[in-house]
Amino acid sequence: WTGSLRQRVASVVAPWYLHSAIDVLWVSGERQRQLARRLGYAGARCWSGYYACDWDRFADVYRRVGSARPRAFLYVGRYVPIKGLDILLTAYRQYRAQVTDPWPLICVGSGEQEVLLQGVEGVYNQGFVQPQDLPEQMAQASAFVLPSRREPWGVVVQEAAAAGMPLICSDVCGAAVHLLQDGYNGYLFESGNASHLSDCMGRVTEAPLAHWEAMSKRSHQLSAQYTPHRWADTLIQGVKSWIACMR
Template sequence: MRVLVLWNQLTGYMKATLECLAEQPEVELHVVAFPSATDAPFSASESRPGKASYYTFTDDLDVGAIRDDIDPDALIVCGWSTSAYRRLARRSRALRILYMDNQWLGTAKQRAGIIASRWYLGPAYDVALVPGERQAHFARLLGFREDDIWRGGLSGDYHAFAARPGQVPASRREFLYVGRLHDYKGVGVLAEAFRRYSSLVPDPWDLTVCGTGPMQKVFEQLPGVRHLGFVQPSNLPDIVRGSGAFVTPSTFEPWGVVIHEACAAGLPVICTPACGAAAALVEDHWNGYLIEPGSAQSLCEAMLRMHCLPDVERRRMGDNSALLARRFTPDRWAVTLVSRIDRRLPGGPAASPHRPRRRVGRGSSIA
């Protein structure tokens, strides 16, 4: 089974999942991906999967020639914003799989995208690969049939972060944020909430911040904050496991793989319902707290509750996070994906003619 993946910037967790895919005995894996972004400068060794042919996407790269040379059985494309990828999918004879993590927000742009679906997205893809139910709902609105929506489409690097139940020391007293330092990530809210929280208790926890971006100045000269800048994936698990609770106050977050990895490490999580992963991985007062997006007061109160929890309760929350995290692993992602592809290829047990196939009412938008 020849699989060609067309991706944006690769990350540590994508390296882990793609390596599991490449390890499947029937898979020959080829990957085309963008160079690393300036605010997430993953090194090549930390993001490029082994056991796979790798190509860096540039304006000069002939992706079509690569596709023709490989003649893939399955094509996996990240999103719909890269015109070169979209054109290649339209012309491909492979099973075309669209990975999408967009949530349905009901914006005017999304509604217009649905109307334009039959011309923009419909002719290009056969299957939607999505992380969870919120994304599946959007895929249905874009015209994908239920049988053509594959859930469980994303996993963190579970094994790098995983903790066993009872292994999490509740004595760790430090909040952790990992992510880009942009406004939509809620970092301004985080800085203000941490300032308020620190003024209300005599022995406040510290806050460790991992990431870079245009808003990193909001943490400067804020007592109790340790800003580590961008951290390569291999160095992150020890930092996560050395923390007491994970915080991500995003006002917009399609999924949020870092929530999965924090749960795998056995951390209680404080986040907003705007994070797509919250629907699957955060249960309010069971393994963390859900807060109001954009509210420094709501976040401050959640940090106070976490601070005041008895050690045994905080350990219980961490163990609950670890239990939820087991639902998603790179191994399961790879095995399930190969099985699904195999069933849809000509001659497979669930083969349906995907060349050509009926396409109705599909479209795309930018959230």
């Protein structure tokens, strides 16, 4: 829920148009649940946990690699303005100027802003990577960064958490509401604030190994909120509950 004119109009007309055609809304998380509630969907009419990554494949990285992985930041996403790639690169330049032993930044993706990555010291552009190869990319880095300007959810956040990566996310990332606790398994920064992001990157870099390992473990644990098994269970139990309500 953002309070936009479109959403406000929808909340008014929903009883006449949506409710007659749609019985249940299955949403990804709390921010989407807020919108669903304003549209008149609550209780048995609103299910959570719509998105779930291939959890076992990414959890295997955590079990297999642990802390024995290269010290590097990882970004995975489209190279487009809405994803905040320019913000990340500005923050990364500031970060490199502030720390004595900066980590490299690995970028995975493609898009119109790919040219921004050229010639930036410490940045490695891997280009587009097939989904089945993404776990191995996460095994080659120690922290995940998602600097989006707008991100209703972000499945990649759960993938990185399952792989045991401390997270650095902008405060517009919907998945961060459930998967990132500031200072516990990573850091939350104000969207668009490159200096704040740079500071967060520095805090991860300077963290003692024991603290990094604790954040890694906590990310992995939080990621288990969403698995294919729980997705299937939500569907089965949700249908049963809805049928019971209709009787």
